[in-house]
Structures are given as C-alpha cells and as structure tokens.
Amino acid sequence: MGLEKRDRVGVFKVMCCNKHMIFAGRVPLLVNRCYGGFSLSHDAVNAYNSECNAESQIVAGGREISRTDRLLAAVYSRLQERANGICAKLELYWVEERFEEYLDVCEYDGYESVSVNFEKYKLDMIHKITTMDVSSEEKIDRIQHVFMESEPSIIDDNGNPI
Numbered sequence: 001m002g003l004e005k006r007d008r009v010g011v012f013k014v015m016c017c018n019k020h021m022i023f024a025g026r027v028p029l030l031v032n033r034c035y036g037g038f039s040l041s042h043d044a045v046n047a048y049n050s051e052c053n054a055e056s057q058i059v060a061g062g063r064e065i066s067r068t069d070r071l072l073a074a075v076y077s078r079l080q081e082r083a084n085g086i087c088a089k090l091e092l093y094w095v096e097e098r099f100e101e102y103l104d105v106c107e108y109d110g111y112e113s114v115s116v117n118f119e120k121y122k123l124d125m126i127h128k129i130t131t132m133d134v135s136s137e138e139k140i141d142r143i144q145h146v147f148m149e150s151e152p153s154i155i156d157d158n159g160n161p162i
Contacts, residue, residue, distance in 0.1 A: 026094040028073030029103065029114060029154065036087025037110035038067075044083040047075045068100055093162055099152045114162075116152045 032038040040048070040058075049057040051071055058065050065072055076083045076092055084090050087110065095103065095116065102117045129142045153161045 025097055026155075027068045027097050027100050028070060029093045029095050030067050030069075030072055030076055030090055031093060031105065031114050032088050032107070032110060032112045033091045034087070034089035035109045035111045037107070038090070038112065039085025039088045040065075040090075041079070041083055041085050044075050044079055044085070047079060048072060051075070067105060068095075068103070091156070093154050093156055095154045096152055114154060116154065118151055121152075122146050122149075 030038075045058055048065075048071060051074075073092055076090060093114065099116045099118075099121060102121045103114060104117050105112050105114050107113075125146045126143055129139050129146070132139065132142075134142075155161055
C-alpha cells in the first residue's frame with residue numbers, strides 16, 4: 001500500500017486502510033501543534049520527494065512547502081507521528097476548498113494556530129460580484145447570499161471543528 005501518483009487533475013488519492021481520506025470539497029491543512037516549529041522528518045521528506053517530480057521536491061525540514069499540499073497530507077496520513085520533524089507535532093485538518101487562499105497560519109514559538117480570514121473572503125466575493133455582467137438585482141441577490149454565509153469551519157480527521 002502506498003500513494004498513487006498525481007492523476008490528470010492533480011489530486012492525490014490516499015489508498016484505503018486508514019481513516020485519512022480526503023473529504024469531498026475540502027483541502028488538507030497540516031499544522032504544528034507544539035512549541036518548536038513546523039518541520040518534517042527525514043522519512044517524510046524522502047517519501048514526499050519519491051512521489052513528486054523533480055521541480056517540486058523539498059529539502060530537509062520542508063518549511064517552504066504549502067501546508068495545503070495534497071501529497072504532503074497523503075505522506076502525513078501514511079507516516080503519522082513518523083512525519084514529525086524535530087520538536088514538531090503535526091496534525092491534519094480540513095478546510096473547504098473555496099477558503100484555501102484565505103487561511104491564516106499564525107505561530108508563537110513554533111506553536112501554530114489557524115483561521116480563515118472570512119472578512120477578506122467576503123470582500124473578494126463582493127468585488128467579483130460587482131464586476132459581473134448581470135443585472136443590479138442579480139448582484140444584490142448574490143451579495144446578500146454572501147452575507148448570509150456562515151463562518152467556515154476547519155475540521156479534524158473525525159469531522160470535529162477545531
């Protein structure tokens with residue numbers, strides 16, 4: 001059992017045998033939950049590099065990699081605690097795809113917390129709506145829909161909000 005290579009749409013699939021399946025409509029988010037800082041073990045770096053193309057390979061520690069990288073999530077799912085680098089305790093969370101670019105990862109002495117910048121998301125959506133080629137009534141309806149959206153949730157592997 002292992003990881004499948006990137007399919008045509010660039011999505012990684014985690015093979016069965018564990019509970020870490022990519023939730024529909026959500027992207028993975030890997031976060032460090034202890035003081036010391038985000039880092040990957042040598043096993044995790046090697047597993048990641050063996051599954052990706054040469055341009056995407058990471059160096060020791062993996063600090064530069066996107067926390068929403070699907071392959072990184074698959075490697076973590078397979079290795080679990082063995083993916084943790086020195087002084088790291090990584091945890092996998094999930095967030096709706098539409099909020100991926102609005103994630104804020106903050107750290108204090110290496111301990112990370114994550115949130116969605118929902119206000120920026122709403123402002124961006126309103127800006128997109130105002131530039132659409134639709135009637136004023138349609139724009140108003142769409143903007144009202146944006147304001148009625150509920151705060152996004154970031155969930156753990158069991159579907160519990162963090």
